[in-house]
Amino acid sequence: xxxxxxxxxxxxxxxxxxxxxxxxxxxxxxxxxxxxxxxxxxxxxxxxxxxxxxxxxxxxxxxxxxxxxxxxxxxxxxxxxxxxxxxxxxxxxxxxxxxxxxxxxxxxxxxxxxxxxxxxxxxxxxxxxxxxxxxxxxxxxxxxxxxxxxxxxxxxxxxxxxxxxxxxxxxxxxxxxxxxxxxxxxxxxxxxxxxxxxxxxxxxxxxxxxxxxxxxxxxxxxxxxxxxxxxxxxxxxxxxxxxxxx
Amino acid sequence: xxxxxxxxxxxxxxxxxxxxxxxxxxxxxxxxxxxxxxxxxxxxxxxxxxxxxxxxxxxxxxxxxxxxxxxxxxxxxxxxxxxxxxxxxxxxxxxxxxxxxxxxxxxxxxxxxxxxxxxxxxxxxxxxxxxxxxxxxxxxxxxxxxxxxxxxxxxxxxxxxxxxxxxxxxxxxxxxxxxxxxxxxxxxxxxxxxxxxxxxxxxxxxxxxxxxxxxxxxxxxxxxxxxxxxxxxxxxxxxxxxxxxxxxxxxxxxxxxxxxxxxxxxxxxxxxxxxxxxxxxxxxxxxxxxxxxxxxxxxxxxxxxxxxxxxxxxxxxxxxxxxxxxxxxxxxxxxxxxxxxxxxxxxxxxxxxxx
Amino acid sequence: xxxxxxxxxxxxxxxxxxxxxxxxxxxxxxxxxxxxxxxxxxxxxxxxxxxxxxxxxxxxxxxxxxxxxxxxxxxxxxxxxxxxxxxxxxxxxxxxxxxxxxxxxxxxxxxxxxxxxxxxxxxxxxxxxxxxxxxxxxxxxxxxxxxxxxxxxxxxxxxxxxxxxxxxxxxxxxxxxxxxxxxxxxxxxxxxxxxxxxxxxxxxxxxxxxxxxxxxxxxxxxxxxxxxxxxxxxxxxxxxxxxxxxxxxxxxxxxxxxxxxxxxxxxxxxxxxxxxxxxxxxxxxxxxxxxx
Numbered sequence: 001x002x003x004x005x006x007x008x009x010x011x012x013x014x015x016x017x018x019x020x021x022x023x024x025x026x027x028x029x030x031x032x033x034x035x036x037x038x039x040x041x042x043x044x045x046x047x048x049x050x051x052x053x054x055x056x057x058x059x060x061x062x063x064x065x066x067x068x069x070x071x072x073x074x075x076x077x078x079x080x081x082x083x084x085x086x087x088x089x090x091x092x093x094x095x096x097x098x099x100x101x102x103x104x105x106x107x108x109x110x111x112x113x114x115x116x117x118x119x120x121x122x123x124x125x126x127x128x129x130x131x132x133x134x135x136x137x138x139x140x141x142x143x144x145x146x147x148x149x150x151x152x153x154x155x156x157x158x159x160x161x162x163x164x165x166x167x168x169x170x171x172x173x174x175x176x177x178x179x180x181x182x183x184x185x186x187x188x189x190x191x192x193x194x195x196x197x198x199x200x201x202x203x204x205x206x207x208x209x210x211x212x213x214x215x216x217x218x219x220x221x222x223x224x225x226x227x228x229x230x231x232x233x234x235x236x237x238x239x240x241x242x243x244x245x246x
Numbered sequence: 247x248x249x250x251x252x253x254x255x256x257x258x259x260x261x262x263x264x265x266x267x268x269x270x271x272x273x274x275x276x277x278x279x280x281x282x283x284x285x286x287x288x289x290x291x292x293x294x295x296x297x298x299x300x301x302x303x304x305x306x307x308x309x310x311x312x313x314x315x316x317x318x319x320x321x322x323x324x325x326x327x328x329x330x331x332x333x334x335x336x337x338x339x340x341x342x343x344x345x346x347x348x349x350x351x352x353x354x355x356x357x358x359x360x361x362x363x364x365x366x367x368x369x370x371x372x373x374x375x376x377x378x379x380x381x382x383x384x385x386x387x388x389x390x391x392x393x394x395x396x397x398x399x400x401x402x403x404x405x406x407x408x409x410x411x412x413x414x415x416x417x418x419x420x421x422x423x424x425x426x427x428x429x430x431x432x433x434x435x436x437x438x439x440x441x442x443x444x445x446x447x448x449x450x451x452x453x454x455x456x457x458x459x460x461x462x463x464x465x466x467x468x469x470x471x472x473x474x475x476x477x478x479x480x481x482x483x484x485x486x487x488x489x490x491x492x493x494x495x496x497x498x499x500x501x502x503x504x505x506x507x508x509x510x511x512x513x514x515x516x517x518x519x520x521x522x523x524x525x526x527x528x529x530x531x532x533x534x535x536x537x538x539x540x541x542x543x544x545x546x547x548x549x550x551x552x553x554x555x556x557x558x559x560x561x562x563x564x565x566x567x568x569x570x571x572x573x574x575x576x577x578x579x580x581x582x583x584x585x586x587x588x589x590x591x592x593x594x595x596x597x598x599x600x601x
Numbered sequence: 602x603x604x605x606x607x608x609x610x611x612x613x614x615x616x617x618x619x620x621x622x623x624x625x626x627x628x629x630x631x632x633x634x635x636x637x638x639x640x641x642x643x644x645x646x647x648x649x650x651x652x653x654x655x656x657x658x659x660x661x662x663x664x665x666x667x668x669x670x671x672x673x674x675x676x677x678x679x680x681x682x683x684x685x686x687x688x689x690x691x692x693x694x695x696x697x698x699x700x701x702x703x704x705x706x707x708x709x710x711x712x713x714x715x716x717x718x719x720x721x722x723x724x725x726x727x728x729x730x731x732x733x734x735x736x737x738x739x740x741x742x743x744x745x746x747x748x749x750x751x752x753x754x755x756x757x758x759x760x761x762x763x764x765x766x767x768x769x770x771x772x773x774x775x776x777x778x779x780x781x782x783x784x785x786x787x788x789x790x791x792x793x794x795x796x797x798x799x800x801x802x803x804x805x806x807x808x809x810x811x812x813x814x815x816x817x818x819x820x821x822x823x824x825x826x827x828x829x830x831x832x833x834x835x836x837x838x839x840x841x842x843x844x845x846x847x848x849x850x851x852x853x854x855x856x857x858x859x860x861x862x863x864x865x866x867x868x869x870x871x872x873x874x875x876x877x878x879x880x881x882x883x884x885x886x887x888x889x890x891x892x893x
Binding site for chain 3 (some may be wrong): 051052072073074075077078079082083085092093094098101102103104106108145151167175
């Protein structure tokens with residue numbers, strides 16, 4: 001297996017705020033990697049840095065061997081990186097079909113069409129002409145995933161797909177993941193829900209306050225270790241030391 | 247949290263205030279040592295331009311109200327002065343604050359219209375209102391804005407030419423110094439805090455809601471008052487006018503905007519620098535009116551893109567100084583307070599301190 | 602009968618205002634950008650036509666084939682390499698940049714062409730008209746202007762609704778950052794929007810120059826009329842822009858008629874007052890979606 005995405009010693013953030021400290025992760029082609037961590041651990045920043053929406057301060061991001069640093073966000077889509085953003089962020093002026101079509105704006109060749117997206121998410125079939133704003137949360141999330149697929153990605157970044165959705169809906173959505181990877185896309189999943197992440201991922205990376213606190217194959221990780229890495233227990237953390245001073 | 251205190255003064259702001267005070271004394275005594283008026287005459291215009299610049303900057307740089315209609319308040323001041331002194335027989339010096347008051351009163355219904363618009367549309371909206379006022383003044387049989395009208399000898403009362411010349415100079419100085427003081431006082435007040443919240447963080451400001459709109463309205467009225475007073479003094483200086491020149495967008499707004507942008511929007515020192523830069527450029531260009539606007543407008547347009555904080559901002563990058571004590575800083579306590587624990591924030595450019 | 606004629610002429614004049622307003626409306630709709638040099642660009646285009654038709658010795662109508670593409674290219678370049686730097690959550694930089702540009706254009710025109718009024722002479726077509734009654738005559742040229750305005754607005758609406766690029770325009774208008782995730786280059790979209798805005802305002806400027814004489818400082822008035830048409834019609838609605846233009850046109854011609862009969866209020870003032878009334882009663886405009 002060759003590495004599709006190699007992030008090495010990546011630092012990034014917003015304005016003066018540093019959110020990531022020398023993060024290194026690797027995603028192999030065909031594997032599903034789950035990035036877990038508490039709120040504020042830097043998961044979303046990591047994804048936004050990979051897509052180019054936030055600048056890389058230092059370190060490198062290589063995709064299929066190519067250095068992405070000088071590639072602007074809209075070109076990274078053409079390279080085959082796409083993201084389902086947290087909060088879904090559908091375009092309210094566009095109806096469902098148009099939201100899907102705009103996902104394929106870059107005209108990158110590949111298997112995905114509106115019809116195929118509807119095959120994967122049959123619930124969208126009667127909704128194609130509707131304004132996206134009137135959909136339920138689960139329906140919107142299906143559109144958001146479908147919209148990302150329309151770019152015919154090699155790497156699809158899924159940010160907090162389960163956020164704010166009923167468990168049964170989340171299960172439905174994740175059930176589609178094998179069909180997605182079967183069409184040749186590698187998935188990087190960000191989740192707060194550890195159980196959900198472990199069930200779909202081959203590899204797991206846990207972030208804590210902008211640093212990698214644990215990584216390994218999901219099958220081999222001990223639940224107690226994950227919990228410790230997730231909440232930072234047993235580590236001497238910045239927050240802890242500050243509390244000591246304050 | 248023991249050991250922290252809020253402080254506005256810095257060592258250089260103390261030096262700055264002393265220097266500013268000394269400058270005011272020097273300028274205030276100028277009529278006694280500049281006997282031929284070679285400095286005094288151009289300084290009158292420079293000083294009332296500084297007043298206008300501080301007022302526009304207070305609106306656009308701090309209150310988020312980018313107005314291109316400031317000429318309406320100048321025009322109201324001019325015609326308020328004309329009507330009161332010429333028709334009403336009011337002493338011209340008494341008429342100055344009254345003209346400002348008229349501008350302040352009229353600014354409230356103007357706000358009722360213009361505040362419905364935001365950003366660029368607010369800018370054009372204020373321009374339209376100023377245009378309406380110019381047209382009304384032109385067409386009014388009482389105001390006769392289409393004709394040249396002047397303050398006559400009778401309405402100027404028993405004041406001698408020398409008294410008038412010197413008093414206009416001192417009034418202009420007072421408008422400039424007072425205008426600067428108004429900005430400092432507004433920024434130091436609770437009003438300033440509300441305005442800054444509105445500028446720096448739209449989301450947070452929205453949750454404050456009502457108080458922001460009120461702060462903007464109060465600022466708007468204060469600016470209208472001071473700009474109206476300035477208009478009245480401008481008429482005292484020139485003594486004659488038409489609606490076209492009293493409500494001129496280029497003279498009373500465009501030039502003022504260019505000065506502030508070149509000097510530095512959103513700082514109290516910026517307008518002072520801008521007015522001085524304007525003075526220098528103006529002296530060089532003499533009568534070449536079109537070129538003056540091409541050069542100033544060009545510099546301002548480029549400046550707004552590459553150096554949005556103007557000359558003052560560039561100076562700050564080189565050596566940060568704070569001449570006016572307007573910014574609250576946290577003093578005392580540990581040297582490096584820990585950064586707040588922020589969870590994956592939405593991407594937004596960090597709000598930069600603007601003084 | 603004079604009143605009916607005034608209304609008919611106002612509707613036709615509204616076509617010109619709508620054409621002026623199209624670019625302003627589009628740029629605001631897609632990128633919340635207000636170009637204060639919009640009116641001056643129209644005057645610039647008219648002066649370009651004066652120069653071209655003089656040097657090439659052709660009818661000013663023909664110079665449109667030259668002026669409009671040049672202006673469109675200029676719009677693309679100035680947005681891509683200039684205005685884009687001033688776009689952001691704070692509207693102040695963009696207002697300052699475009700206001701500076703407006704003053705530069707006005708004074709550059711003054712310097713190059715002097716303050717004298719100019720006109721574009723296209724021959725007899727300008728004066729030909731159909732007479733319905735003794736009092737009501739409809740000029741072919743104003744009808745042409747209204748026709749062009751309708752075609753431009755309908756065309757733009759179709760473009761936005763049914764093309765890949767139009768979809769990208771709307772997505773960018775909704776959320777430029779997420780649009781980038783779709784592979785849309787928002788900076789390029791903005792530049793194309795400005796190219797369209799410059800092209801349409803160039804057409805409007807040429808029509809204005811054929812209709813009436815013009816001078817270097819006439820731009821701000823055109824900006825204000827365009828802005829009033831946009832606000833009356835409703836922010837973000839192209840149909841509203843057409844309607845707003847027509848209402849403003851009628852207000853001005855009726856206002857002129859009022860001035861003739863009763864000697865109060867001039868045409869433009871009447872138009873401004875209608876604008877203020879709409880702003881007071883319905884701030885989101887007649888067909889607006891309530892955002893703005």
